Amino acid sequence: MITTLLKHEWLATRSLLGSIGAVAVLLIAAGTALTATGWPGISLVGMLMVMAPLAALVPATQIALAVHYWQSSYSRTGYFTQSLPLSGVTIYLAKLAWALLVSLVAALATAGLLMAAWPVLAGQLGGERNPFSLIQQMWDAGTAVTSTPVLIAGILLFVGLILIWPIQYFFAASVGSETPLNRLGLGGPVVVFLGLYLASQVLIFLGMVALPWGLTMVDGQLGIESWSVFAEIAAGSGSRDDIMPVGFVPMLLLIGAVCLLRTVHSWRRKISLV
Numbered sequence: 001m002i003t004t005l006l007k008h009e010w011l012a013t014r015s016l017l018g019s020i021g022a023v024a025v026l027l028i029a030a031g032t033a034l035t036a037t038g039w040p041g042i043s044l045v046g047m048l049m050v051m052a053p054l055a056a057l058v059p060a061t062q063i064a065l066a067v068h069y070w071q072s073s074y075s076r077t078g079y080f081t082q083s084l085p086l087s088g089v090t091i092y093l094a095k096l097a098w099a100l101l102v103s104l105v106a107a108l109a110t111a112g113l114l115m116a117a118w119p120v121l122a123g124q125l126g127g128e129r130n131p132f133s134l135i136q137q138m139w140d141a142g143t144a145v146t147s148t149p150v151l152i153a154g155i156l157l158f159v160g161l162i163l164i165w166p167i168q169y170f171f172a173a174s175v176g177s178e179t180p181l182n183r184l185g186l187g188g189p190v191v192v193f194l195g196l197y198l199a200s201q202v203l204i205f206l207g208m209v210a211l212p213w214g215l216t217m218v219d220g221q222l223g224i225e226s227w228s229v230f231a232e233i234a235a236g237s238g239s240r241d242d243i244m245p246v247g248f249v250p251m252l253l254l255i256g257a258v259c260l261l262r263t264v265h266s267w268r269r270k271i272s273l274v
Contacts, residue, residue, distance in 0.1 A: 020064060065099045096260075146222040216243040
């Protein structure tokens, strides 16, 4: 059944996703051509045209799927979706799985497009033109300061942080469509997402207070040092920029888990389309 639902999501969103991808490819191709001219001003505009769609491809895809999720579950075709002879949780998990899969594909597409444009960009930046050589250099630099398992864990954590966003978007769409917020239409999910964002900032701050450590270089190796958010605030412009606090990570994972469970509860108990 999940496979059937995933096929339906593909059929329902392929035109939307194709349009987003086509726009990104066209902008990157045009930007690369302008960058290749090497003309002052023109090449800078070209580099911006390349970097903007690369930065926006994943979030634009995720937001587009979140809007589709809201429309197909609670708005235009919500009644049809809710009337399917399937549990709401199954429908939700299929939609979420599709969003996560597309997010991964969009991230890979972003990496591929960057690699395709990189020889031209590197020519302007004075860097290594071969993207594969650059990746190898970056990998070697990473394994020189930490172990391979830690480096892989860091990559997986980065991917996980990308996948948290659809969970939060779907949470906002579902909770924002519950009574009485559903009377606001699309405004309900927007209000919930803004509230979630503010609450997340508070929780992340508390997480950094509760776990006062950060990643930094220690004797040429990546290590952990004591780090105080209050000391950094007091230091002002003299705060350290060579350390990354780790307290935000468990909080983000906790927020994602809570959003997932609360959305499941919404599909089970709170659905209302009136």
